[in-house]
Amino acid sequence: MTKPTKTLPRLFDFDKMPRRATISNGLTGQDILSVKQFDRERLAYIFGRAHEMREMVERVGACDLLYGHVLACLFYEPSTRTSASFIAAMDRLGGRVIPITQGVQFSSVAKGESLPDTIRTLEQYSDVIVLRHPDIGSAQVAADYAGVPVINAGDGSGEHPTQALLDLFTIQQELGQIDGLKVAMVGDLLNGRTVHSLTQLLLQYDVSLRFVSPESLRLPMVLMNELIDRGRKVRETHDVADVIENADVLYVTRVQKERFSDLSKYEEVKDAFEITPELMRQAKAKMVVMHPLPRVGEIHYAVDSDPRAAYFRQVKNGMYIRMALLAAVLGKA
Amino acid sequence: MTKPTKTLPRLFDFDKMPRRATISNGLTGQDILSVKQFDRERLAYIFGRAHEMREMVERVGACDLLYGHVLACLFYEPSTRTSASFIAAMDRLGGRVIPITQGVQFSSVAKGESLPDTIRTLEQYSDVIVLRHPDIGSAQVAADYAGVPVINAGDGSGEHPTQALLDLFTIQQELGQIDGLKVAMVGDLLNGRTVHSLTQLLLQYDVSLRFVSPESLRLPMVLMNELIDRGRKVRETHDVADVIENADVLYVTRVQKERFSDLSKYEEVKDAFEITPELMRQAKAKMVVMHPLPRVGEIHYAVDSDPRAAYFRQVKNGMYIRMALLAAVLGKA
Amino acid sequence: MTKPTKTLPRLFDFDKMPRRATISNGLTGQDILSVKQFDRERLAYIFGRAHEMREMVERVGACDLLYGHVLACLFYEPSTRTSASFIAAMDRLGGRVIPITQGVQFSSVAKGESLPDTIRTLEQYSDVIVLRHPDIGSAQVAADYAGVPVINAGDGSGEHPTQALLDLFTIQQELGQIDGLKVAMVGDLLNGRTVHSLTQLLLQYDVSLRFVSPESLRLPMVLMNELIDRGRKVRETHDVADVIENADVLYVTRVQKERFSDLSKYEEVKDAFEITPELMRQAKAKMVVMHPLPRVGEIHYAVDSDPRAAYFRQVKNGMYIRMALLAAVLGKA
Numbered sequence: 001m002t003k004p005t006k007t008l009p010r011l012f013d014f015d016k017m018p019r020r021a022t023i024s025n026g027l028t029g030q031d032i033l034s035v036k037q038f039d040r041e042r043l044a045y046i047f048g049r050a051h052e053m054r055e056m057v058e059r060v061g062a063c064d065l066l067y068g069h070v071l072a073c074l075f076y077e078p079s080t081r082t083s084a085s086f087i088a089a090m091d092r093l094g095g096r097v098i099p100i101t102q103g104v105q106f107s108s109v110a111k112g113e114s115l116p117d118t119i120r121t122l123e124q125y126s127d128v129i130v131l132r133h134p135d136i137g138s139a140q141v142a143a144d145y146a147g148v149p150v151i152n153a154g155d156g157s158g159e160h161p162t163q164a165l166l167d168l169f170t171i172q173q174e175l176g177q178i179d180g181l182k183v184a185m186v187g188d189l190l191n192g193r194t195v196h197s198l199t200q201l202l203l204q205y206d207v208s209l210r211f212v213s214p215e216s217l218r219l220p221m222v223l224m225n226e227l228i229d230r231g232r233k234v235r236e237t238h239d240v241a242d243v244i245e246n247a248d249v250l251y252v253t254r255v256q257k258e259r260f261s262d263l264s265k266y267e268e269v270k271d272a273f274e275i276t277p278e279l280m281r282q283a284k285a286k287m288v289v290m291h292p293l294p295r296v297g298e299i300h301y302a303v304d305s306d307p308r309a310a311y312f313r314q315v316k317n318g319m320y321i322r323m324a325l326l327a328a329v330l331g332k333a
Numbered sequence: 334m335t336k337p338t339k340t341l342p343r344l345f346d347f348d349k350m351p352r353r354a355t356i357s358n359g360l361t362g363q364d365i366l367s368v369k370q371f372d373r374e375r376l377a378y379i380f381g382r383a384h385e386m387r388e389m390v391e392r393v394g395a396c397d398l399l400y401g402h403v404l405a406c407l408f409y410e411p412s413t414r415t416s417a418s419f420i421a422a423m424d425r426l427g428g429r430v431i432p433i434t435q436g437v438q439f440s441s442v443a444k445g446e447s448l449p450d451t452i453r454t455l456e457q458y459s460d461v462i463v464l465r466h467p468d469i470g471s472a473q474v475a476a477d478y479a480g481v482p483v484i485n486a487g488d489g490s491g492e493h494p495t496q497a498l499l500d501l502f503t504i505q506q507e508l509g510q511i512d513g514l515k516v517a518m519v520g521d522l523l524n525g526r527t528v529h530s531l532t533q534l535l536l537q538y539d540v541s542l543r544f545v546s547p548e549s550l551r552l553p554m555v556l557m558n559e560l561i562d563r564g565r566k567v568r569e570t571h572d573v574a575d576v577i578e579n580a581d582v583l584y585v586t587r588v589q590k591e592r593f594s595d596l597s598k599y600e601e602v603k604d605a606f607e608i609t610p611e612l613m614r615q616a617k618a619k620m621v622v623m624h625p626l627p628r629v630g631e632i633h634y635a636v637d638s639d640p641r642a643a644y645f646r647q648v649k650n651g652m653y654i655r656m657a658l659l660a661a662v663l664g665k666a
Numbered sequence: 667m668t669k670p671t672k673t674l675p676r677l678f679d680f681d682k683m684p685r686r687a688t689i690s691n692g693l694t695g696q697d698i699l700s701v702k703q704f705d706r707e708r709l710a711y712i713f714g715r716a717h718e719m720r721e722m723v724e725r726v727g728a729c730d731l732l733y734g735h736v737l738a739c740l741f742y743e744p745s746t747r748t749s750a751s752f753i754a755a756m757d758r759l760g761g762r763v764i765p766i767t768q769g770v771q772f773s774s775v776a777k778g779e780s781l782p783d784t785i786r787t788l789e790q791y792s793d794v795i796v797l798r799h800p801d802i803g804s805a806q807v808a809a810d811y812a813g814v815p816v817i818n819a820g821d822g823s824g825e826h827p828t829q830a831l832l833d834l835f836t837i838q839q840e841l842g843q844i845d846g847l848k849v850a851m852v853g854d855l856l857n858g859r860t861v862h863s864l865t866q867l868l869l870q871y872d873v874s875l876r877f878v879s880p881e882s883l884r885l886p887m888v889l890m891n892e893l894i895d896r897g898r899k900v901r902e903t904h905d906v907a908d909v910i911e912n913a914d915v916l917y918v919t920r921v922q923k924e925r926f927s928d929l930s931k932y933e934e935v936k937d938a939f940e941i942t943p944e945l946m947r948q949a950k951a952k953m954v955v956m957h958p959l960p961r962v963g964e965i966h967y968a969v970d971s972d973p974r975a976a977y978f979r980q981v982k983n984g985m986y987i988r989m990a991l992l993a994a995v996l997g998k999a
Contacts, residue, residue: 045341048341049344052343052344052345055345056344056345056347059350059352059353060347060350060352060353060401061353061400061401061403061460062400062401062402062403063345065344080451084405084431084433084455084458085458087431087458088403088429088431088458088459091403091429091430091431092403092429099432293446293450295446295450296445301449312453312454315453315457315458316457316458318457319457319458
């Protein structure tokens, strides 16, 4: 076979094109799988970068930091909120996205092909993979096979580390610091993945924790023991009213009806976890109400106009955190 | 908490990055919900900008006018034609798109979350939201909650203003003017949202209108009365043949079989609304046939090669109109 | 109607914007429908360009060669692998994509609208259309109606030319040449579209071919006769073990259980088509194992770490080939 390009003018003049230099930052080329990867120093680093992302978006909207980089956004279960956040993050950094966010269940990716094969296929096209998958441990499997960084966007009952990071970043942005705060977690603390991950991160700070849940949905024993072993001030209660006066942070999650075998039990307790304007009148002037969303009634709409309602600013912080993480693992921050 | 970024080199040098200046144009920051927002002056302005968009696309394909801007394209019901048009519009203006155009029904966005909450989530990621929703009034609800402009891409039996604008723009582009024209609307005039909206816009011009429909699908009385009250020349008929000779514009819509309780009635009348090459022989040399598409038989394929068949150029005009609107509400036109 | 733009400052200064010049390359403006369009000279040209694309991606990740161009990616049946490959190709060339890759079946595009109408709609928004459709001949229909180039991404039991091109490109990249090679095709050779297309392309080279299949899934007679008529060395067998020692290329495809009316027949023969590490020990040191993917057991996972396992590199070559084709039909390569 002859070498045909010899006689053709070449398409690219690489001397005139920018190289893809990377910055070594401890996260370059790494996977983001668990909150356990983040100590205080790394959190401070990511939060600093996320804050810069916020400034950039507010001032100019977008930049070219990730020009030349492609994100494969692979969602085995739909999550518009999370996938939109990652897509916007990549868009605002000048990168590109392969969106595989809807209907994966109908395509060959799902039909019989193993996760490792799908991952090894997508890494050929992309520089980083964001994975949402219903099975615990799937993000680790993907990371084991991928030659590019994998970011865990939720693996079933496992972890969803970018959610925990954006939660903690929101506390820092809203209240200026984390040490010394009183944080109250409200709702289904037994099954709430976001509560568990945020609690893990908060363990690195000097905070006191309050847990407000129905009796049957209390924080798992293993997590409670870890808190106690590490000398944290912890208290449990059945009613938000017990914690509202002193809380700096009210982290509210949904109590799902379906968790109660006896529906009358649900009706009995549900009011104790609802955040209302009346309840907010008892709260401090400087505090925040957060929620991972979507909410279904656990925070009244009338609370939305309260300046302490931080849940939509929390959503925006998710975009900034994901921008910081994408830039970091791609060696650009 | 220490301020970690102090010691890190900063990522962005804002002095070297372009600011997002906006032009005040009367539409900057506004929602596009209804054709009622458009008087002749504003129509002339948008049509002028759309014409510039056409020139730009034909000469260079794309530009960077909307660099740094992100569009959230939220379709609660699929409409490939409309969503593709908005996506292409944003692409050709250098903006980015979060496409939530398929499968919304499966995701958390639809599962229980209220439209206001979904909108307030997406506005965190984006600079403008395009919404398609099956419920009348939903675009107004979205606009009430969104801090960014909302463009109504169809709210059930409500409005679909960008369609009406592209229809009118097509008449202007094809025939050079609107005043003085004879416009015939054909098909299901009772339920045809596009007919109603275009008629509303045409009320601002000196046109005479002909309405061709089966007896059971005549123009709604309220709209007919408005036309008469405003002194418009109006005539109704049951057969396209009655209007074909004098029409400058033949705006054809679908007559759905399902609208007839008695199918034999449908079979009886349907031929009276079909546009055929034979029929076109009776039409003027300078006139246009339009259709909002998709068509299902009401215009014969043999008519497609007739230079007066404008329906695919009409599709392209949709992209130009949407480019003009996006640039306008984002303060860039 | 007054000409409103007269008094407005114009949005664009075309003298300062790059024109869309095109290079005439024999493929500019052409459709890519069939491998029959590719003689050795054209293959050498595309492979040369694909190799340049590879260099570019490895060195800088992306470029602006297709800035200003929009690809409509229209998939009537989901194929994540192929659509992701085209999207990544366009992304890395600086073009934009309208992704209509999921859920087409629910939208107006599928609901009753004819393929020609959908194509004539999408060509208004885009500069090139990639079509995947379940019906044989549909790509040709689309090309007949489209004013922009159409690339066939699989039309049912018809062709999937970009797959065949990437297969051949992989052989050339892996082994440095094509002439003189011994190529063994393995699996369902009766129904395997990729086998038929690659065989067609290989007919242009001086190769010898081995076909390994169950008796009921042998290569179709018409293709076999063509090979013989054109003087190719051809041999058929029922067991990979018969060809493994001499093969330079082992092109493996899936044998679907569903093809056997008698399942015990399937169980009897399936081992003869499995590629295992034991089998690989008999193969030459310099050879490649290829597979169009997805695989379902026909190549053991333990083979993946063998440097001769080329199937994931083959995936990446697909992106390079599609980049070369997109640039070529758009007159940029």
